[in-house]
Amino acid sequence: MSESLYPMPVTLDPAWSGDTVAVQAGRPARVAGAPMNAPITLSSTYVHDAALEYGRDGNAGWGALETALGALDGGRAVTFASGLAATTAIADLVPAGGIVVLSSVTYFGVRNIFERLEARDRLHVRLAAADDTEAVLAAADGADMVWVESIANPLMVVADVPAIAAGARERGAITVVDATFATPLRQRPLDLGADLVMHSATKLIAGHSDVLLGAVVCRDDAHADFLAAHRHDHGAIPGGLEAFLALRGLRTLAVRLDRAEASASELARRLVSHPHVSKVNYPGLPRDPQHQRALRVLPNGSGSMLSFEVAGTVEQTEAFLAHLRLLTHATSLGGVESLIERRARYAGDASIVGPTLCRLSVGIENVEDIWTDLDGALRAALG
Numbered sequence: 001m002s003e004s005l006y007p008m009p010v011t012l013d014p015a016w017s018g019d020t021v022a023v024q025a026g027r028p029a030r031v032a033g034a035p036m037n038a039p040i041t042l043s044s045t046y047v048h049d050a051a052l053e054y055g056r057d058g059n060a061g062w063g064a065l066e067t068a069l070g071a072l073d074g075g076r077a078v079t080f081a082s083g084l085a086a087t088t089a090i091a092d093l094v095p096a097g098g099i100v101v102l103s104s105v106t107y108f109g110v111r112n113i114f115e116r117l118e119a120r121d122r123l124h125v126r127l128a129a130a131d132d133t134e135a136v137l138a139a140a141d142g143a144d145m146v147w148v149e150s151i152a153n154p155l156m157v158v159a160d161v162p163a164i165a166a167g168a169r170e171r172g173a174i175t176v177v178d179a180t181f182a183t184p185l186r187q188r189p190l191d192l193g194a195d196l197v198m199h200s201a202t203k204l205i206a207g208h209s210d211v212l213l214g215a216v217v218c219r220d221d222a223h224a225d226f227l228a229a230h231r232h233d234h235g236a237i238p239g240g241l242e243a244f245l246a247l248r249g250l251r252t253l254a255v256r257l258d259r260a261e262a263s264a265s266e267l268a269r270r271l272v273s274h275p276h277v278s279k280v281n282y283p284g285l286p287r288d289p290q291h292q293r294a295l296r297v298l299p300n301g302s303g304s305m306l307s308f309e310v311a312g313t314v315e316q317t318e319a320f321l322a323h324l325r326l327l328t329h330a331t332s333l334g335g336v337e338s339l340i341e342r343r344a345r346y347a348g349d350a351s352i353v354g355p356t357l358c359r360l361s362v363g364i365e366n367v368e369d370i371w372t373d374l375d376g377a378l379r380a381a382l383g
């Protein structure tokens with residue numbers, strides 16, 4: 001419905017790479033006088049009598065963003081107010097009493113949603129290590145949904161999406177991939193056999209820490225129709241301004257990601273031999289246990305996120321964070337500015353990470369400046 005609100009070019013050249021699609025998709029059709037960008041529509045209601053009557057029915061900005069995200073992932077996109085609003089809608093695809101297999105390393109907000117539903121007997125959760133494909137598939141017997149992250153938050157576990165999706169399908173379960181860390185430019189899970197892709201567009205897609213927005217890209221129309229109706233009925237709609245900002249952020253995703261990823265790779269390499277660091281998690285490192293799988297399922301790069309354990313106490317780790325001058329001690333990720341935090345401060349992560357594990361979202365600042373800050377703060381805190 002929202003797509004018909006504004007004329008969009010219906011065809012993109014199938015030969016274009018994702019980098020180009022991210023720049024071109026979802027723009028108004030090229031007719032004389034047309035603007036380059038879809039409009040921002042800030043209206044809660046519309047003049048009777050049309051398909052679009054009320055703000056929950058649709059918005060021109062959603063249509064543009066969904067056209068772009070759908071083209072990037074090769075499916076039909078439905079946008080939501082946040083990544084967790086999208087997750088809540090996806091959880092409703094599970095039938096009453098159904099079974100969801102979750103990776104034991106899953107963003108804790110997603111785990112919360114499913115575990116709270118389990119506590120109310122709405123569904124059952126089975127946990128399995130996403131890097132152990134056999135364990136995931138054993139858990140998928142009799143399940144309705146398998147949920148993995150392309151690169152899992154915050155330990156950077158890489159899932160073998162093609163093997164998991166194929167095995168889940170044989171067992172009658174759908175596969176959902178949270179591709180927030182990978183973005184459509186590093187992995188297209190639908191091409192690898194997954195049924196749904198979830199993005200917290202709050203992160204790399206919007207890219208400037210100024211928006212919360214989520215999206216699901218679906219292989220099947222039936223799933224997209226269900227999710228769009230869920231959004232309409234439950235009201236977890238993205239704002240018109242947020243949709244505009246997310247699409248504007250998407251235009252520069254390729255250059256931001258290339259730069260941040262190159263820096264993440266260099267920082268990971270240096271951190272490995274730092275005297276105050278005991279462990280580094282980054283699938284792009286040849287010595288990382290996830291590396292061989294990453295080369296296969298994320299052939300274009302391992303993204304801009306890494307985590308590492310400070311070789312010291314919790315107090316020293318907190319002191320390290322307090323000494324940082326360029327990096328911001330804050331949660332979230334995927335913005336142009338580098339952010340870092342100690343994950344065990346969240347109850348939801350304390351059981352799966354070491355107490356000194358820091359998650360670093362690498363931004364687009366100069367890599368030497370980031371390194372000087374990291375190294376200086378580590379030495380200031382740990383001697």
Ligand SMILES: Cc1ncc(COP(=O)(O)O)c(C=O)c1O
Pocket residue numbers: 082083084085107109110149153178180181200201202203212213214332
């Ligand atoms: C991997 C992952 N998935 C989903 C979410 C939730 O997204 P949102 O904050 O947009 O609700 C987050 C947020 O940190 C995340 O890191």
